[in-house]
Amino acid sequence: MSDYKNDQKLKPLVGVVSDVQIIGPHIFHTSGDKYLRALSQAADVIPVVIPCLQDDQDIKQWIRRLDGVFLTGAYSMVDPKHYGEQKIDKPYDYDERRDELSFQTIRSLIEADLPLLGVCRGLQDINVALGGSLYQAVQEVPGNNDHREDKNQPLDIQYGDVHNVNVTQDGLLHRITGRTQIKVNSLHSQGINKVGEGLTVEARADDNLVEAISVDQMTFGLAVQWHPEWKVAENPIQRTIFEAFGDACRAR
Ligand SMILES: N[C@@H](CCC(=O)NCCCC(=O)O)C(=O)O
Numbered sequence: 001m002s003d004y005k006n007d008q009k010l011k012p013l014v015g016v017v018s019d020v021q022i023i024g025p026h027i028f029h030t031s032g033d034k035y036l037r038a039l040s041q042a043a044d045v046i047p048v049v050i051p052c053l054q055d056d057q058d059i060k061q062w063i064r065r066l067d068g069v070f071l072t073g074a075y076s077m078v079d080p081k082h083y084g085e086q087k088i089d090k091p092y093d094y095d096e097r098r099d100e101l102s103f104q105t106i107r108s109l110i111e112a113d114l115p116l117l118g119v120c121r122g123l124q125d126i127n128v129a130l131g132g133s134l135y136q137a138v139q140e141v142p143g144n145n146d147h148r149e150d151k152n153q154p155l156d157i158q159y160g161d162v163h164n165v166n167v168t169q170d171g172l173l174h175r176i177t178g179r180t181q182i183k184v185n186s187l188h189s190q191g192i193n194k195v196g197e198g199l200t201v202e203a204r205a206d207d208n209l210v211e212a213i214s215v216d217q218m219t220f221g222l223a224v225q226w227h228p229e230w231k232v233a234e235n236p237i238q239r240t241i242f243e244a245f246g247d248a249c250r251a252r
Contacts, residue, residue, distance in 0.1 A: 012067035012249035038229035043246030052097035068115035068249035071122025083133035115248040118223030130196030138191040149187040159230040165203040173202040184226035220248035
């Protein structure tokens with residue numbers, strides 16, 4: 001029988017919510033290479049980019065064909081109108097269509113109990129979609145550290161580990177990594193203020209900022225504020241996160 005008819009070899013298909021970027025005079029729907037490679041190499045799944053075409057198509061048309069969804073990081077900020085605040089006066093980029101697609105996808109995923117993994121902005125999307133709020137500039141909140149990267153540094157410095165996160169004992173992240181403390185990278189200006197409904201805090205930084213969450217009513221719903229995808233092949237602890245996500249997609 002031709003390989004094309006033998007569905008025993010099919011790997012899980014994982015949707016990756018895209019970002020909208022203007023390149024020249026045109027609109028593009030984009031996903032970062034490092035996320036797609038981490039899903040392919042560490043989670044051992046087939047990533048497929050979900051375009052921000054929610055005005056043309058029902059996200060359920062995607063959800064019914066997928067085995068999981070991944071929410072990437074992004075330089076854009078979640079629009080604070082989604083948690084009842086005005087934009088602060090910062091030179092931030094926003095991506096309304098990413099906001100909308102993320103929120104619609106998260107709600108559908110919870111309904112379908114499809115495995116979900118989020119990174120950085122992906123964690124923020126989940127928190128806001130479930131009624132939580134964000135600090136728009138974590139570094140300006142008294143008592144919080146500066147969680148931003150220095151964009152003038154080489155990428156290996158920007159994505160290098162810089163602080164510890166304290167993992168909630170016996171939580172999902174603890175069960176996956178086997179660790180109660182993990183050193184992680186940090187590349188974000190926004191961060192969780194009010195935790196959304198039905199979310200469990202899975203890790204906090206030393207300044208008490210929430211660094212990982214899980215979705216209570218999902219079989220596998222996890223998001224981390226750091227970037228485990230960065231050189232994941234060289235980082236066995238971060239690799240366990242992608243392996244666990246891939247296993248959850250395979251177990252569907
Ligand atoms: N813009 C948000 C989220 C930060 C984030 O996801 N940064 C990564 C961008 C580049 C990449 O995809 O690695 C914030 O600043 O809080």
